[in-house]
Amino acid sequence: MTPMSPENRALLMRANRLLGAALVENNLVKVEDLEKANEKLFEIIATQNVRQSTLLGVLSNHMKVIQEDDVLAYVTEHDPVGLIDLRNYEVSEDLRKSVDIGVCWATWTVPFDREDDFYSVATAYYLSSAVRKHWEKVLNAPIIWYATTLEMIADYLEKMETDRAASPGTPKT
Numbered sequence: 001m002t003p004m005s006p007e008n009r010a011l012l013m014r015a016n017r018l019l020g021a022a023l024v025e026n027n028l029v030k031v032e033d034l035e036k037a038n039e040k041l042f043e044i045i046a047t048q049n050v051r052q053s054t055l056l057g058v059l060s061n062h063m064k065v066i067q068e069d070d071v072l073a074y075v076t077e078h079d080p081v082g083l084i085d086l087r088n089y090e091v092s093e094d095l096r097k098s099v100d101i102g103v104c105w106a107t108w109t110v111p112f113d114r115e116d117d118f119y120s121v122a123t124a125y126y127l128s129s130a131v132r133k134h135w136e137k138v139l140n141a142p143i144i145w146y147a148t149t150l151e152m153i154a155d156y157l158e159k160m161e162t163d164r165a166a167s168p169g170t171p172k173t
Contacts, residue, residue: 003048005102012106014130016041016055022127023059023066028074033065050105051154056124060150068124068149075126075147084122084146086112086156096163103138107131108153110160111139122146124153 004012020038023029029037037058044052059066075081089112104110109123109131119139125131126147136143 004050004053004106008102008106009045011103011130011134012045012053015107015125015128015134018130019125019128020055022129023071026074026078026127028071029059029066033059033063037063037065051158053105054108054124054150056108057150071127072147072149079126079145081126081145081147084112084120084148084152086110086122086148086152089113089156091156091160091163096160096167099160101157101161101164103134104153104157104160107134108150109135110153110156111135112156118142118144120144120146122148122153122156124148124150 016038020029020034024031024034037055040058040062041053041055044058056066056068056071060068060071072083076083092113094114095111099111107123107128107130108125109121111119111121113120119141121135121139121143123131123135123145124147126145132145
């Protein structure tokens with residue numbers, strides 16, 4: 001895995017900052033827990049381990065102050081978002097070739113299907129307005145949003161990276 005570009009690192013920081021603010025604003029975590037989680041997140045980001053560079057992962061897996069299922073339940077109750085299990089989705093050739101995997105890691109989001117002019121996008125970071133705005137700008141098309149877990153996003157991205165490595169002529173971002 002290549003180191004994160006400065007642009008993607010800035011996007012990762014903004015995505016996590018706004019996710020944290022939304023979690024506090026919606027009473028899903030306490031400010032004190034968010035501050036501790038941010039300290040841990042900065043340590044992880046410094047190691048260049050993209051799979052671990054997630055505020056939600058720190059809060060749920062390391063600190064155990066929130067469960068991802070609670071975030072998913074909150075999102076689907078309060079926003080027009082479905083749930084998706086990406087385990088059985090094949091990475092389409094079009095998206096495998098065109099999607100910037102570094103941006104996907106930075107936002108914990110992946111476009112997984114395109115039908116006509118609509119994109120289906122799965123994210124573990126729906127509550128981060130920076131993530132939604134970024135993908136709306138990049139895709140420049142209507143988006144059908146789905147919530148999913150960090151693990152499903154990570155597994156899907158690793159599968160996409162493997163597929164790219166096996167396909168000659170595909171960008172390796």
